[in-house]
Amino acid sequence: MRTLLKDVKTMVWKDIVAEARNKEMVTSILTFAILILVIFNFALRLTPQIILELAPGILWITFIFSGLLGLTRLFVVEQENNTIHGLLLSPVSRENIYVSKAISTFLFMFVSEIIVIPLFSILFNVSLFNLLIFAVIILTTIGFASIGTFFSAIATNTKSREIMMPMLFVPIVVPIIIAAVISTGIVIQGGGWDDIYKWVQLIVVFDILSVVFSMLAFEQTLQE
Template sequence: MKTYLTQVWDISYKDIRLEMRTRQMAVSVLVIVIALMIVTNLAIPKSVDATFTTTATVIWLCILIASFMVVMRNFVIEYDQIGFHGLIMCPVPRDAIYLGKVVSNLIFLLVIESILFPLSSILFDVPLLTPTVTAITGMATIGIVAAGTLFAAISVNTKAREIMLPVLFFPAVIPIVLAAVDATQNALNPSYGAKILEDIGVLAALSLAIIATSAILFNFAVDE
Protein backbone atom coordinates (compact mmCIF):
# COMPACT_ATOMS: atom_id res chain seq x y z
CA MET A 1 0.00 0.00 0.00
CA LYS A 2 2.84 2.37 0.89
CA THR A 3 4.55 1.63 -2.44
CA TYR A 4 1.31 2.27 -4.32
CA LEU A 5 0.76 5.64 -2.60
CA THR A 6 4.39 6.54 -3.26
CA GLN A 7 3.89 5.85 -6.96
CA VAL A 8 0.78 8.04 -7.00
CA TRP A 9 2.62 10.87 -5.27
CA ASP A 10 5.71 10.58 -7.51
CA ILE A 11 3.54 11.00 -10.61
CA SER A 12 1.78 14.00 -9.06
CA TYR A 13 5.02 15.56 -7.85
CA LYS A 14 6.51 15.32 -11.34
CA ASP A 15 3.65 17.41 -12.74
CA ILE A 16 3.85 19.88 -9.87
CA ARG A 17 7.60 20.41 -10.32
CA LEU A 18 7.15 20.99 -14.03
CA GLU A 19 4.48 23.62 -13.40
CA MET A 20 6.57 25.29 -10.69
CA ARG A 21 9.40 25.72 -13.20
CA THR A 22 7.27 27.12 -16.02
CA ARG A 23 4.20 28.62 -14.26
CA GLN A 24 2.54 28.83 -17.66
CA MET A 25 -0.66 26.96 -16.88
CA ALA A 26 -1.53 28.64 -13.58
CA VAL A 27 -0.96 32.15 -14.90
CA SER A 28 -2.92 31.66 -18.13
CA VAL A 29 -5.86 30.00 -16.36
CA LEU A 30 -5.99 32.65 -13.64
CA VAL A 31 -5.95 35.51 -16.14
CA ILE A 32 -8.86 34.03 -18.09
CA VAL A 33 -11.11 33.11 -15.15
CA ILE A 34 -10.46 36.35 -13.27
CA ALA A 35 -11.24 38.36 -16.40
CA LEU A 36 -14.43 36.33 -16.88
CA MET A 37 -15.47 36.90 -13.28
CA ILE A 38 -14.85 40.65 -13.38
CA VAL A 39 -16.68 41.11 -16.69
CA THR A 40 -19.62 39.04 -15.44
CA ASN A 41 -19.76 41.02 -12.21
CA LEU A 42 -19.90 44.29 -14.13
CA ALA A 43 -22.46 43.04 -16.64
CA ILE A 44 -25.02 41.47 -14.29
CA PRO A 45 -27.40 43.91 -12.54
CA LYS A 46 -27.23 43.79 -8.76
CA SER A 47 -30.31 42.67 -6.85
CA VAL A 48 -30.76 41.07 -3.46
CA ASP A 49 -32.87 38.19 -4.79
CA ALA A 50 -30.40 37.22 -7.52
CA THR A 51 -27.18 37.61 -5.52
CA PHE A 52 -26.85 34.04 -4.23
CA THR A 53 -27.87 32.42 -7.51
CA THR A 54 -25.67 34.72 -9.57
CA THR A 55 -22.64 34.22 -7.36
CA ALA A 56 -22.92 30.44 -7.33
CA THR A 57 -23.45 30.26 -11.09
CA VAL A 58 -20.54 32.54 -11.98
CA ILE A 59 -18.15 30.79 -9.60
CA TRP A 60 -18.88 27.34 -10.95
CA LEU A 61 -18.76 28.54 -14.53
CA CYS A 62 -15.25 29.85 -13.83
CA ILE A 63 -14.25 26.61 -12.10
CA LEU A 64 -15.61 24.56 -15.00
CA ILE A 65 -13.55 26.53 -17.52
CA ALA A 66 -10.47 26.43 -15.28
CA SER A 67 -10.72 22.66 -14.82
CA PHE A 68 -11.03 22.14 -18.57
CA MET A 69 -7.90 24.19 -19.19
CA VAL A 70 -5.93 22.53 -16.39
CA VAL A 71 -6.56 18.90 -17.37
CA MET A 72 -6.02 19.58 -21.07
CA ARG A 73 -2.81 21.54 -20.53
CA ASN A 74 -1.41 18.93 -18.15
CA PHE A 75 -1.79 16.09 -20.64
CA VAL A 76 -0.85 18.06 -23.76
CA ILE A 77 2.50 19.15 -22.35
CA GLU A 78 3.46 15.61 -21.39
CA TYR A 79 2.08 14.02 -24.55
CA ASP A 80 3.89 16.45 -26.88
CA GLN A 81 7.17 15.71 -25.09
CA ILE A 82 6.57 11.94 -25.44
CA GLY A 83 6.52 11.77 -21.65
CA PHE A 84 3.10 10.19 -21.38
CA HIS A 85 4.09 7.20 -23.52
CA GLY A 86 7.09 6.62 -21.27
CA LEU A 87 4.89 6.88 -18.20
CA ILE A 88 2.48 4.26 -19.55
CA MET A 89 5.38 1.88 -20.22
CA CYS A 90 6.66 2.14 -16.64
CA PRO A 91 5.99 -0.83 -14.31
CA VAL A 92 3.32 1.14 -12.48
CA PRO A 93 -0.38 0.21 -12.15
CA ARG A 94 -2.52 2.17 -14.59
CA ASP A 95 -4.87 3.26 -11.83
CA ALA A 96 -1.86 4.69 -9.94
CA ILE A 97 -1.02 6.77 -13.02
CA TYR A 98 -4.63 7.94 -13.19
CA LEU A 99 -4.79 8.84 -9.50
CA GLY A 100 -1.43 10.60 -9.73
CA LYS A 101 -2.76 12.75 -12.55
CA VAL A 102 -5.96 13.39 -10.61
CA VAL A 103 -3.99 14.55 -7.55
CA SER A 104 -1.78 16.94 -9.54
CA ASN A 105 -4.75 18.38 -11.44
CA LEU A 106 -6.66 18.70 -8.17
CA ILE A 107 -3.80 20.59 -6.54
CA PHE A 108 -3.54 22.97 -9.50
CA LEU A 109 -7.27 23.67 -9.42
CA LEU A 110 -7.39 24.12 -5.65
CA VAL A 111 -4.62 26.72 -5.89
CA ILE A 112 -6.65 28.58 -8.52
CA GLU A 113 -9.79 28.32 -6.37
CA SER A 114 -7.91 29.69 -3.36
CA ILE A 115 -7.47 32.91 -5.33
CA LEU A 116 -10.84 32.81 -7.07
CA PHE A 117 -13.03 32.51 -3.98
CA PRO A 118 -11.67 35.49 -2.00
CA LEU A 119 -11.94 37.60 -5.15
CA SER A 120 -15.51 36.42 -5.71
CA SER A 121 -16.39 37.16 -2.10
CA ILE A 122 -15.21 40.74 -2.57
CA LEU A 123 -16.80 41.32 -5.98
CA PHE A 124 -20.20 39.84 -5.13
CA ASP A 125 -20.16 40.81 -1.45
CA VAL A 126 -21.17 37.35 -0.20
CA PRO A 127 -19.60 35.16 2.55
CA LEU A 128 -17.90 32.48 0.44
CA LEU A 129 -15.02 31.73 2.80
CA THR A 130 -16.95 29.40 5.11
CA PRO A 131 -16.39 25.73 6.05
CA THR A 132 -19.64 24.74 4.34
CA VAL A 133 -18.74 26.32 1.00
CA THR A 134 -15.24 24.87 1.32
CA ALA A 135 -16.65 21.35 1.79
CA ILE A 136 -18.99 21.76 -1.18
CA THR A 137 -16.17 23.07 -3.35
CA GLY A 138 -13.85 20.23 -2.37
CA MET A 139 -16.37 17.50 -3.09
CA ALA A 140 -17.42 18.94 -6.45
CA THR A 141 -13.87 19.75 -7.55
CA ILE A 142 -12.75 16.16 -6.96
CA GLY A 143 -15.52 14.84 -9.20
CA ILE A 144 -14.88 17.37 -11.96
CA VAL A 145 -11.13 16.73 -11.97
CA ALA A 146 -11.63 12.95 -11.90
CA ALA A 147 -13.83 13.07 -15.01
CA GLY A 148 -11.63 15.62 -16.75
CA THR A 149 -8.48 13.57 -16.21
CA LEU A 150 -10.04 10.51 -17.83
CA PHE A 151 -11.37 12.40 -20.85
CA ALA A 152 -8.10 14.31 -21.31
CA ALA A 153 -6.26 10.98 -21.45
CA ILE A 154 -8.72 9.74 -24.08
CA SER A 155 -8.73 12.87 -26.25
CA VAL A 156 -5.04 13.83 -26.11
CA ASN A 157 -4.12 10.98 -28.46
CA THR A 158 -6.63 12.06 -31.12
CA LYS A 159 -6.05 14.46 -34.01
CA ALA A 160 -8.93 16.72 -32.94
CA ARG A 161 -8.14 16.75 -29.22
CA GLU A 162 -9.19 20.40 -28.80
CA ILE A 163 -12.66 19.40 -30.01
CA MET A 164 -12.85 15.92 -28.51
CA LEU A 165 -12.21 16.92 -24.89
CA PRO A 166 -15.03 19.49 -24.55
CA VAL A 167 -17.42 17.14 -26.36
CA LEU A 168 -16.69 14.41 -23.79
CA PHE A 169 -15.98 16.54 -20.72
CA PHE A 170 -18.75 19.11 -20.48
CA PRO A 171 -21.76 16.76 -20.83
CA ALA A 172 -20.23 14.35 -18.31
CA VAL A 173 -19.70 16.95 -15.57
CA ILE A 174 -22.98 18.85 -16.01
CA PRO A 175 -24.74 16.85 -13.23
CA ILE A 176 -22.06 17.54 -10.64
CA VAL A 177 -21.74 21.20 -11.67
CA LEU A 178 -25.50 21.73 -11.37
CA ALA A 179 -25.45 20.02 -7.97
CA ALA A 180 -22.55 22.25 -6.91
CA VAL A 181 -24.35 25.41 -8.02
CA ASP A 182 -27.47 24.39 -6.09
CA ALA A 183 -25.46 23.44 -3.00
CA THR A 184 -23.44 26.67 -3.05
CA GLN A 185 -26.60 28.73 -3.44
CA ASN A 186 -28.17 26.93 -0.48
CA ALA A 187 -25.02 27.39 1.61
CA LEU A 188 -25.14 31.14 1.02
CA ASN A 189 -28.81 31.34 1.98
CA PRO A 190 -29.37 30.82 5.75
CA SER A 191 -32.95 29.62 5.18
CA TYR A 192 -31.65 26.45 3.49
CA GLY A 193 -29.42 25.35 6.35
CA ALA A 194 -31.03 21.93 6.82
CA LYS A 195 -30.50 20.98 3.17
CA ILE A 196 -26.73 21.51 3.13
CA LEU A 197 -25.77 18.09 4.51
CA GLU A 198 -27.94 16.43 1.88
CA ASP A 199 -26.27 18.50 -0.86
CA ILE A 200 -22.78 17.59 0.38
CA GLY A 201 -23.77 13.92 0.53
CA VAL A 202 -24.98 14.02 -3.09
CA LEU A 203 -21.74 15.66 -4.23
CA ALA A 204 -19.64 13.13 -2.30
CA ALA A 205 -21.55 10.21 -3.84
CA LEU A 206 -21.20 11.64 -7.35
CA SER A 207 -17.47 12.24 -6.89
CA LEU A 208 -16.81 8.75 -5.54
CA ALA A 209 -18.77 7.18 -8.38
CA ILE A 210 -16.85 9.21 -10.97
CA ILE A 211 -13.45 8.34 -9.46
CA ALA A 212 -14.22 4.62 -9.26
CA THR A 213 -15.60 4.46 -12.79
CA SER A 214 -12.84 6.60 -14.29
CA ALA A 215 -10.05 4.60 -12.64
CA ILE A 216 -11.40 1.44 -14.27
CA LEU A 217 -11.98 3.05 -17.68
CA PHE A 218 -8.53 4.65 -17.67
CA ASN A 219 -6.94 1.22 -18.13
CA PHE A 220 -8.83 0.74 -21.39
CA ALA A 221 -8.38 4.36 -22.50
CA VAL A 222 -4.57 4.30 -22.43
CA ASP A 223 -4.45 0.87 -24.08
CA GLU A 224 -6.27 2.32 -27.06
Protein backbone atom coordinates (compact mmCIF):
# COMPACT_ATOMS: atom_id res chain seq x y z
CA MET A 1 0.00 0.00 0.00
CA ARG A 2 2.86 2.38 0.87
CA THR A 3 4.52 1.49 -2.44
CA LEU A 4 1.30 2.20 -4.33
CA LEU A 5 0.92 5.60 -2.64
CA LYS A 6 4.57 6.52 -3.25
CA ASP A 7 4.48 5.46 -6.91
CA VAL A 8 1.18 7.21 -7.55
CA LYS A 9 2.30 10.37 -5.74
CA THR A 10 5.50 10.47 -7.83
CA MET A 11 3.67 10.02 -11.14
CA VAL A 12 0.90 12.52 -10.30
CA TRP A 13 3.56 15.05 -9.18
CA LYS A 14 5.31 14.62 -12.54
CA ASP A 15 2.03 15.17 -14.44
CA ILE A 16 1.20 18.28 -12.38
CA VAL A 17 4.67 19.83 -12.84
CA ALA A 18 4.62 19.08 -16.60
CA GLU A 19 1.07 20.51 -16.90
CA ALA A 20 1.99 23.60 -14.86
CA ARG A 21 4.76 24.28 -17.39
CA ASN A 22 3.07 23.41 -20.69
CA LYS A 23 -0.56 24.09 -19.66
CA GLU A 24 -1.74 21.97 -22.59
CA MET A 25 -4.52 19.97 -21.00
CA VAL A 26 -6.19 22.52 -18.71
CA THR A 27 -5.91 25.28 -21.34
CA SER A 28 -7.46 23.16 -24.08
CA ILE A 29 -10.29 21.94 -21.81
CA LEU A 30 -10.96 25.44 -20.54
CA THR A 31 -10.84 27.20 -23.91
CA PHE A 32 -13.20 24.68 -25.47
CA ALA A 33 -15.56 24.84 -22.46
CA ILE A 34 -15.76 28.63 -22.59
CA LEU A 35 -16.43 28.54 -26.34
CA ILE A 36 -19.27 26.04 -25.89
CA LEU A 37 -20.85 28.17 -23.16
CA VAL A 38 -20.60 31.36 -25.21
CA ILE A 39 -22.12 29.65 -28.28
CA PHE A 40 -25.01 28.24 -26.22
CA ASN A 41 -25.55 31.65 -24.69
CA PHE A 42 -25.90 33.29 -28.09
CA ALA A 43 -27.61 30.44 -29.92
CA LEU A 44 -30.44 29.82 -27.49
CA ARG A 45 -32.97 32.48 -26.64
CA LEU A 46 -33.25 31.53 -23.01
CA THR A 47 -36.10 32.99 -21.03
CA PRO A 48 -36.04 32.75 -17.22
CA GLN A 49 -38.78 30.11 -17.48
CA ILE A 50 -36.85 27.63 -19.61
CA ILE A 51 -33.35 28.38 -18.38
CA LEU A 52 -33.78 26.13 -15.32
CA GLU A 53 -34.85 23.27 -17.61
CA LEU A 54 -31.94 23.64 -20.03
CA ALA A 55 -29.10 24.72 -17.72
CA PRO A 56 -28.14 21.22 -16.45
CA GLY A 57 -27.95 19.85 -20.01
CA ILE A 58 -25.83 22.79 -21.21
CA LEU A 59 -23.51 22.41 -18.21
CA TRP A 60 -22.89 18.69 -18.75
CA ILE A 61 -22.56 18.97 -22.53
CA THR A 62 -19.86 21.56 -21.84
CA PHE A 63 -18.08 19.33 -19.32
CA ILE A 64 -18.20 16.17 -21.43
CA PHE A 65 -17.05 17.66 -24.74
CA SER A 66 -14.32 19.82 -23.25
CA GLY A 67 -13.21 16.87 -21.10
CA LEU A 68 -13.02 14.69 -24.21
CA LEU A 69 -10.52 17.09 -25.70
CA GLY A 70 -8.25 16.66 -22.69
CA LEU A 71 -8.71 12.89 -22.57
CA THR A 72 -7.71 12.52 -26.23
CA ARG A 73 -4.37 14.18 -25.42
CA LEU A 74 -3.78 12.32 -22.16
CA PHE A 75 -1.33 9.70 -23.46
CA VAL A 76 -0.03 11.80 -26.36
CA VAL A 77 2.28 13.47 -23.83
CA GLU A 78 3.69 10.04 -22.94
CA GLN A 79 4.27 9.24 -26.61
CA GLU A 80 6.56 12.23 -27.13
CA ASN A 81 10.09 10.87 -26.55
CA ASN A 82 8.36 7.55 -25.83
CA THR A 83 8.28 8.22 -22.08
CA ILE A 84 5.55 5.58 -21.82
CA HIS A 85 8.38 3.07 -22.33
CA GLY A 86 10.26 4.74 -19.49
CA LEU A 87 7.26 4.10 -17.24
CA LEU A 88 6.86 0.53 -18.50
CA LEU A 89 10.56 -0.18 -17.91
CA SER A 90 10.27 0.83 -14.26
CA PRO A 91 9.20 -1.79 -11.73
CA VAL A 92 5.93 0.09 -11.17
CA SER A 93 2.82 -2.05 -11.62
CA ARG A 94 0.53 -1.21 -14.52
CA GLU A 95 -2.33 -0.68 -12.07
CA ASN A 96 -0.32 2.07 -10.36
CA ILE A 97 0.31 3.74 -13.73
CA TYR A 98 -3.43 3.64 -14.41
CA VAL A 99 -4.36 5.02 -10.97
CA SER A 100 -1.89 7.91 -11.27
CA LYS A 101 -3.07 8.80 -14.78
CA ALA A 102 -6.73 8.68 -13.67
CA ILE A 103 -5.99 10.94 -10.67
CA SER A 104 -4.10 13.44 -12.84
CA THR A 105 -6.96 13.44 -15.35
CA PHE A 106 -9.49 13.99 -12.58
CA LEU A 107 -7.48 16.92 -11.18
CA PHE A 108 -7.09 18.63 -14.57
CA MET A 109 -10.78 18.15 -15.46
CA PHE A 110 -11.96 19.27 -12.03
CA VAL A 111 -9.79 22.41 -12.03
CA SER A 112 -11.23 23.34 -15.44
CA GLU A 113 -14.79 22.70 -14.22
CA ILE A 114 -14.25 24.85 -11.13
CA ILE A 115 -13.19 27.73 -13.39
CA VAL A 116 -16.14 27.16 -15.75
CA ILE A 117 -18.81 27.16 -13.00
CA PRO A 118 -18.70 30.93 -12.15
CA LEU A 119 -18.66 31.78 -15.86
CA PHE A 120 -21.69 29.54 -16.39
CA SER A 121 -23.50 31.23 -13.49
CA ILE A 122 -22.82 34.68 -14.96
CA LEU A 123 -23.78 33.82 -18.56
CA PHE A 124 -26.96 31.91 -17.70
CA ASN A 125 -27.87 33.61 -14.44
CA VAL A 126 -28.14 30.27 -12.65
CA SER A 127 -26.35 29.73 -9.36
CA LEU A 128 -24.44 26.45 -9.13
CA PHE A 129 -22.89 27.24 -5.75
CA ASN A 130 -24.45 24.36 -3.87
CA LEU A 131 -22.66 21.54 -2.04
CA LEU A 132 -24.90 18.91 -3.61
CA ILE A 133 -24.05 20.13 -7.11
CA PHE A 134 -20.34 20.06 -6.22
CA ALA A 135 -20.74 16.48 -4.94
CA VAL A 136 -22.43 15.46 -8.22
CA ILE A 137 -19.71 17.20 -10.25
CA ILE A 138 -16.91 15.51 -8.27
CA LEU A 139 -18.46 12.03 -8.48
CA THR A 140 -19.30 12.31 -12.18
CA THR A 141 -15.83 13.65 -12.98
CA ILE A 142 -14.34 10.61 -11.17
CA GLY A 143 -16.40 8.44 -13.54
CA PHE A 144 -15.27 10.43 -16.60
CA ALA A 145 -11.62 10.29 -15.53
CA SER A 146 -11.58 6.61 -14.55
CA ILE A 147 -13.13 5.17 -17.71
CA GLY A 148 -11.76 8.00 -19.90
CA THR A 149 -8.16 7.18 -18.90
CA PHE A 150 -8.71 3.57 -19.92
CA PHE A 151 -10.21 4.47 -23.31
CA SER A 152 -7.59 7.14 -23.89
CA ALA A 153 -4.86 4.47 -23.57
CA ILE A 154 -6.67 2.37 -26.18
CA ALA A 155 -7.36 5.28 -28.55
CA THR A 156 -3.76 6.55 -28.39
CA ASN A 157 -2.55 3.41 -30.15
CA THR A 158 -5.02 3.87 -33.02
CA LYS A 159 -4.50 5.99 -36.10
CA SER A 160 -7.75 7.94 -35.70
CA ARG A 161 -7.78 8.61 -31.98
CA GLU A 162 -9.81 11.84 -32.35
CA ILE A 163 -12.71 9.76 -33.71
CA MET A 164 -12.08 6.62 -31.70
CA MET A 165 -12.03 8.34 -28.31
CA PRO A 166 -15.59 9.82 -28.42
CA MET A 167 -16.93 6.65 -30.04
CA LEU A 168 -15.62 4.55 -27.17
CA PHE A 169 -16.20 7.02 -24.36
CA VAL A 170 -19.56 8.70 -24.93
CA PRO A 171 -21.82 5.59 -25.16
CA ILE A 172 -20.31 4.17 -21.97
CA VAL A 173 -20.76 7.35 -19.90
CA VAL A 174 -24.38 7.92 -20.98
CA PRO A 175 -25.78 6.50 -17.68
CA ILE A 176 -23.79 8.92 -15.52
CA ILE A 177 -24.48 11.84 -17.85
CA ILE A 178 -28.22 11.18 -17.45
CA ALA A 179 -27.82 10.85 -13.68
CA ALA A 180 -25.71 14.00 -13.46
CA VAL A 181 -28.08 16.09 -15.63
CA ILE A 182 -31.18 14.99 -13.70
CA SER A 183 -29.66 15.45 -10.25
CA THR A 184 -28.16 18.84 -11.17
CA GLY A 185 -31.59 19.91 -12.49
CA ILE A 186 -33.33 18.78 -9.31
CA VAL A 187 -30.91 20.72 -7.09
CA ILE A 188 -31.11 23.86 -9.28
CA GLN A 189 -34.91 23.77 -8.92
CA GLY A 190 -34.67 23.55 -5.14
CA GLY A 191 -34.55 19.80 -4.53
CA GLY A 192 -32.44 18.19 -1.81
CA TRP A 193 -30.46 15.04 -1.01
CA ASP A 194 -33.59 12.87 -0.67
CA ASP A 195 -34.56 13.76 -4.24
CA ILE A 196 -31.21 12.92 -5.83
CA TYR A 197 -29.67 10.14 -3.74
CA LYS A 198 -30.80 7.36 -6.13
CA TRP A 199 -29.09 9.13 -9.02
CA VAL A 200 -25.99 9.71 -6.93
CA GLN A 201 -25.96 6.00 -6.05
CA LEU A 202 -25.97 5.19 -9.76
CA ILE A 203 -22.98 7.48 -10.31
CA VAL A 204 -21.08 5.92 -7.37
CA VAL A 205 -21.74 2.37 -8.65
CA PHE A 206 -20.53 3.42 -12.12
CA ASP A 207 -17.37 4.95 -10.58
CA ILE A 208 -16.57 1.77 -8.63
CA LEU A 209 -17.19 -0.51 -11.62
CA SER A 210 -15.19 1.63 -14.02
CA VAL A 211 -12.20 1.90 -11.63
CA VAL A 212 -12.14 -1.86 -10.96
CA PHE A 213 -12.62 -2.81 -14.62
CA SER A 214 -10.01 -0.31 -15.85
CA MET A 215 -7.42 -1.41 -13.27
CA LEU A 216 -7.86 -5.05 -14.29
CA ALA A 217 -7.82 -4.42 -18.04
CA PHE A 218 -5.33 -1.53 -18.26
CA GLU A 219 -2.26 -3.73 -18.78
CA GLN A 220 -3.80 -5.09 -22.00
CA THR A 221 -4.10 -1.58 -23.45
CA LEU A 222 -0.34 -1.10 -23.05
CA GLN A 223 0.61 -4.33 -24.81
CA GLU A 224 2.05 -4.07 -28.27
